[in-house]
Amino acid sequence: RRREAAARVSGPGRTADGHAVKLLVNLGALPELDAAAAADSEGVGLFRTEFLYLDREQAPTAEEQTGAYRTVFDAFAGRRVVVRTLDAGADKPLPFVTAADEQNPALGVRGLRTARRDPELLEAQLAAIAAAAQDTEADVWVMAPMVSVPGEAAEFTARVRAHGLRTAGAMVEVPAAALRAKDLARQCDFLSIGTNDLAQYAFAADRTLGTLAEFLDPWQPALLELVRTAAQAGAACDRPVGVCGEAAADPMLALVLVGLGVSSLSAAPSCLGDVRATLAAHSLDDCRRLAGLALAAPDATAARAAVRDGSVREA
Numbered sequence: 001r002r003r004e005a006a007a008r009v010s011g012p013g014r015t016a017d018g019h020a021v022k023l024l025v026n027l028g029a030l031p032e033l034d035a036a037a038a039a040d041s042e043g044v045g046l047f048r049t050e051f052l053y054l055d056r057e058q059a060p061t062a063e064e065q066t067g068a069y070r071t072v073f074d075a076f077a078g079r080r081v082v083v084r085t086l087d088a089g090a091d092k093p094l095p096f097v098t099a100a101d102e103q104n105p106a107l108g109v110r111g112l113r114t115a116r117r118d119p120e121l122l123e124a125q126l127a128a129i130a131a132a133a134q135d136t137e138a139d140v141w142v143m144a145p146m147v148s149v150p151g152e153a154a155e156f157t158a159r160v161r162a163h164g165l166r167t168a169g170a171m172v173e174v175p176a177a178a179l180r181a182k183d184l185a186r187q188c189d190f191l192s193i194g195t196n197d198l199a200q201y202a203f204a205a206d207r208t209l210g211t212l213a214e215f216l217d218p219w220q221p222a223l224l225e226l227v228r229t230a231a232q233a234g235a236a237c238d239r240p241v242g243v244c245g246e247a248a249a250d251p252m253l254a255l256v257l258v259g260l261g262v263s264s265l266s267a268a269p270s271c272l273g274d275v276r277a278t279l280a281a282h283s284l285d286d287c288r289r290l291a292g293l294a295l296a297a298p299d300a301t302a303a304r305a306a307v308r309d310g311s312v313r314e315a
C-alpha cells in the first residue's frame, strides 16, 4: 500500500519521513532538452558538454557555445543546471584535444587534465558558460571531470570564480579523490560522484568492455564504500554530494545511496519517477539500514539480494 501511495508522488524528492533528496536529470545533447525540461525534476545534475565538440576539427566558437548553454539555461529557468566542463579522452576521444598515441587513454591526459596542456580550451568554455549565465534565471553550477587531487579542485574553483561564476565543483570519479574527498570538498562548493568512471578505476576494469560488466556493477560493495567515504566527507564539510553516474537510475540502489549520505541523484529523465516513488516509500532510517546491508554484503549479487529482501520486509 505504501508503494501504491508512493506511485502518485510528484515534485521534489523526499523520503517517507520528509528528508529532501534532489532529483535531477542528466542531459547529453540538445535534442534531449525538451524531454529533460519537461521531466519532473529540480534541474540538471549533469550537463555533458562533449556533444558540442564531437565530429569537429576544432573547438566550437564562443557564439556557438554560448548559444547552446543559453538554450539549456532558459529551458531550466528557476532550476539548477550543473554544467560539466569538457570531458575529453578515453571513451570520449576528441582528435584536436586528446593524443592518439597514448597507450592507456583511460589513464592518460583526459577530463580536467587536458586543461593543463591546453588551458585556452577550458578558459573559452568557462567564458561561454559565464556569458550564457548572465541574466539567466537558471542557477548555474560548474564542475570539472576527472579530478584526482585537491590542487586540481582548487585551481578549477579559482578559474570558475574568475569568470564570475559562483558555484564550482569537482567530480569524484577516481578512487584517490573519493578517499581524500574531504580535502577536495574544502577546495570547492560541491562534489558529484560519477559512478561509471569510479567503478572503472576502482576495479581496473575498462567501462567499455562488456566482458568485464560484473566488475562495473554499481552494486559492488567496494564502490559503495567509496561513495560512503565521499558522501560523509561532504557532510562533514557542509558540501552537497550528488551521484550522477548510472547508479542513480536504479530505484533500490538510490535508497542505498541516500542511506550512504548522498544529497542528490541525477539520472535519465525516464528513470526519475520510479526513483521518486521508491524514495517516498522509505524513511531515511530505512535507507540507512539498507545501505548497511549492502555494505556488509560480500559482492554485488548479495548486496542486491540483501537490499531487496530487506526492503520487502519493511514494506
Ligand code: PEP
Binding pocket: 046, 048, 087, 173, 193, 194, 195, 196, 197, 198, 244, 245, 246
Ligand atoms: C561517470 O563517470 O559516472 C559520469 C557520470 O560521467 P561519464 O559517464 O560522462 O564519464
Ligand code: MG
Binding pocket: 145, 173, 194, 196, 197
Ligand atoms: Mg565520467
